[in-house]
Amino acid sequence: MSSTDDAGKFGDYGGQYVPEVLMPAVEELEDAYERYVLDNEDGFMDDFRARLRDFGGRPTPLGRADNLSARYGVDVYLKREDLLHGGAHKLNNALGQVLLAKYMGKERIIAETGAGQHGTATAMAAAYLDMPCEIYMGRTDINRQRPNVFRMRTHGAEVNPVDVGSGTLKEATNEAMRDWATTVEDTHYVIGSVVGPHPFPTMVRDFQSVISEEARRQSEEQLGRLPEAVIACAGGGSNTMGAFHEFIGDDDVALYAVEAGGSGLGVEEGEEYAPNSASLGTGSVGVLHGAKTKLLQTGEGQIVESHSVSAGLDYAGVGPELANLVDEGRVTPVNVDDDAALAAFHRLSREEGIIPALESSHAVAYLEEYDGDGPVIVNVSGRGDKDLDTVIEESTERDLPEAPDMEVFRS
Amino acid sequence: MSADDVTAAFDAEPALVPYVVAGDPSPEATEAYVEALVEGGADVIELGLPFSEPIADGPTIQEAIRRALDAGMTPAKYLDLVRDLDVDVPIVCMTYYNLLLQYGDGNEVESFVRDAAEAGVSGLIIPDLPVEESGELEAACEKHDVALVFIVAPTTTAERVERILERASGFVYVQARMGTTGARTDVSEDTYASLERLPASELPYAVGFGVSEREHARAIVEGGADGVVAGSVFVDRIAEAERVADAADALREKAAELKAGIRDADRNGTAKPETTK
Ligand SMILES: Cc1ncc(COP(=O)(O)O)c(C=O)c1O
Numbered sequence: 001m002s003s004t005d006d007a008g009k010f011g012d013y014g015g016q017y018v019p020e021v022l023m024p025a026v027e028e029l030e031d032a033y034e035r036y037v038l039d040n041e042d043g044f045m046d047d048f049r050a051r052l053r054d055f056g057g058r059p060t061p062l063g064r065a066d067n068l069s070a071r072y073g074v075d076v077y078l079k080r081e082d083l084l085h086g087g088a089h090k091l092n093n094a095l096g097q098v099l100l101a102k103y104m105g106k107e108r109i110i111a112e113t114g115a116g117q118h119g120t121a122t123a124m125a126a127a128y129l130d131m132p133c134e135i136y137m138g139r140t141d142i143n144r145q146r147p148n149v150f151r152m153r154t155h156g157a158e159v160n161p162v163d164v165g166s167g168t169l170k171e172a173t174n175e176a177m178r179d180w181a182t183t184v185e186d187t188h189y190v191i192g193s194v195v196g197p198h199p200f201p202t203m204v205r206d207f208q209s210v211i212s213e214e215a216r217r218q219s220e221e222q223l224g225r226l227p228e229a230v231i232a233c234a235g236g237g238s239n240t241m242g243a244f245h246e247f248i249g250d251d252d253v254a255l256y257a258v259e260a261g262g263s264g265l266g267v268e269e270g271e272e273y274a275p276n277s278a279s280l281g282t283g284s285v286g287v288l289h290g291a292k293t294k295l296l297q298t299g300e301g302q303i304v305e306s307h308s309v310s311a312g313l314d315y316a317g318v319g320p321e322l323a324n325l326v327d328e329g330r331v332t333p334v335n336v337d338d339d340a341a342l343a344a345f346h347r348l349s350r351e352e353g354i355i356p357a358l359e360s361s362h363a364v365a366y367l368e369e370y371d372g373d374g375p376v377i378v379n380v381s382g383r384g385d386k387d388l389d390t391v392i393e394e395s396t397e398r399d400l401p402e403a404p405d406m407e408v409f410r411s
Numbered sequence: 412m413s414a415d416d417v418t419a420a421f422d423a424e425p426a427l428v429p430y431v432v433a434g435d436p437s438p439e440a441t442e443a444y445v446e447a448l449v450e451g452g453a454d455v456i457e458l459g460l461p462f463s464e465p466i467a468d469g470p471t472i473q474e475a476i477r478r479a480l481d482a483g484m485t486p487a488k489y490l491d492l493v494r495d496l497d498v499d500v501p502i503v504c505m506t507y508y509n510l511l512l513q514y515g516d517g518n519e520v521e522s523f524v525r526d527a528a529e530a531g532v533s534g535l536i537i538p539d540l541p542v543e544e545s546g547e548l549e550a551a552c553e554k555h556d557v558a559l560v561f562i563v564a565p566t567t568t569a570e571r572v573e574r575i576l577e578r579a580s581g582f583v584y585v586q587a588r589m590g591t592t593g594a595r596t597d598v599s600e601d602t603y604a605s606l607e608r609l610p611a612s613e614l615p616y617a618v619g620f621g622v623s624e625r626e627h628a629r630a631i632v633e634g635g636a637d638g639v640v641a642g643s644v645f646v647d648r649i650a651e652a653e654r655v656a657d658a659a660d661a662l663r664e665k666a667a668e669l670k671a672g673i674r675d676a677d678r679n680g681t682a683k684p685e686t687t688k
Pocket of ligand 1: 118194234237240313360383
């Protein structure tokens with residue numbers, strides 16, 4: 001279990017690139033992960049599963065989207081993580097980690113958040129398990145995800161605004177790591193995706209794998225077969241890895257990671273800006289936030305500001321395991337731009353009566369390009385109530401035909 | 412200069428190791444600042460190569476890094492700057508691992524080490540590279556005779572200290588307190604505890620994180636340190652000054668003050684426990 005072995009590597013990706021001050025905590029977490037999660041010591045995993053059911057509302061349904069199926073001529077099934085308590089898959093991980101922190105005897109929880117969904121899930125889990133909790137969130141994200149800020153505060157969490165840089169997830173993560181470097185002895189840092197130093201990518205994947213465990217079983221029970229493809233959006237990649245994990249050995253099941261194409265691909269050199277968050281498809285290898293992975297960066301290695309209409313996908317890195325699965329050809333990275341994601345948001349809302357998160361809308365949007373025979377499973381990683389303000393504003397700006405006309409309500 | 416010169420800089424008396432960020436606010440200014448620090452008594456210069464995500468640094472140095480990046484500092488310009496420096500103390504480059512990985516073609520770090528050595532860099536400190544991940548860089552440093560300095564933190568276990576000492580060269584950077592870099596108004600109790608538990612080593616121990624005053628320097632040396640690292644206190648003066656010449660004066664003065672603190676120290680220790688070596 002020592003961190004000198006290759007446990008935390010996925011090909012050349014992963015590892016533990018963190019300041020020395022954090023290494024003992026990372027080793028302690030590695031040890032706790034192996035004992036509680038892998039070996040179910042003290043019945044940890046049973047406790048976790050029971051709480052996911054009783055507090056989280058698992059299992060979530062796999063439901064056929066009849067109207068989309070008719071539209072595409074392919075059976076489309078939706079894995080409804082939007083119905084998980086809190087409205088996103090994020091609770092699977094947050095609950096697992098806060099519970100683990102409790103088993104480890106930690107006394108305080110910190111987390112970073114982008115869209116606020118992970119912050120909200122962590123705040124909920126911390127309230128439920130009676131742990132003090134502080135969330136770091138970039139100023140830009142605070143402004144575009146207000147309802148989630150209120151939710152975190154409502155659960156009793158402190159929300160610490162981060163003003164540096166573009167004020168999004170990257171900066172919030174830097175700041176959470178700095179807090180952890182100061183408080184590591186009594187604090188657990190709940191990373192929100194399959195990123196960061198080992199054991200986080202593996203551990204978060206394990207907590208999220210419940211999505212594909214259920215989906216695989218439901219698929220066999222309801223469809224009598226496995227799907228032809230699983231489609232999930234990828235920011236850091238936690239809902240992605242969660243939705244893919246149990247299918248990785250099923251060679252006939254294609255796996256599509258849908259990244260945010262934003263308003264254009266590539267990095268604008270000299271601008272230190274990428275108008276997208278497509279690190280899997282267009283990034284290059286580097287080290288960020290504790291792991292070697294694919295990043296959006298300049299030729300010199302400065303990490304660039306990313307962009308997506310969806311705050312939860314707006315991140316310059318991606319999970320190392322996912323990066324490796326792409327290199328191995330097991331996962332196909334694709335991307336969908338802001339406009340297509342917005343259109344898909346409206347389409348699912350109008351045709352299926354489900355308002356998806358803007359993140360999940362990227363996965364839904366990929367159906368427009370998908371040309372298999374089906375059946376396919378689309379992971380609806382979260383619900384879109386938090387995004388309504390953004391969507392109304394962005395749809396009006398673009399004059400989207402799919403969007404409802406809000407003009408009559410103008411005062 | 413070579414890796415051994417870094418260690419040798421601690422020989423005569425405990426060393427003063429100031430840190431500034433290259434290119435904050437311009438390469439020309441940095442040259443003037445380094446010269447001023449050496450005039451003030453610096454024995455080794457730690458010169459930051461700015462990276463956009465400095466997770467080990469506090470607000471003061473984060474802002475300096477931002478200023479340097481905004482002013483156009485790059486790894487290539489950094490090496491030009493080191494080449495142009497006209498000082499006779501070793502230069503140790505402090506940066507983050509990603510910049511090394513991107514410097515050459517194809518994600519290898521040797522190109523950077525080779526060019527850095529050629530430009531006159533004698534050592535490297537990479538705060539996001541723990542010993543577990545350092546194999547490739549160590550080999551490159553050995554090949555090009557560049558010291559690889561590692562950090563020992565208050566949380567570092569005895570077992571890890573052993574592992575770090577086996578692989579470090581130049582000196583060992585003892586992080587005096589938890590958290591990130593930044594000037595403080597006191598010397599942490601952690602500092603003494605950290606120094607006391609370190610085993611005797613061939614390599615000098617330099618203590619940093621929070622040092623800003625003459626008294627701190629004295630107390631740290633009396634606590635057993637072989638050197639004192641100070642960064643934010645200098646960076647603050649660079650940020651405050653209106654003109655480069657003013658900042659250079661302030662840096663020279665501050666370096667002299669810290670050096671005086673080092674010399675104030677009663678190394679045979681009455682105030683604080685015996686030295687570690
Ligand atoms: C609903 C939803 N889906 C997806 C994501 C992206 O994260 P990940 O790629 O880790 O699943 C987020 C992040 O906030 C989210 O809120």
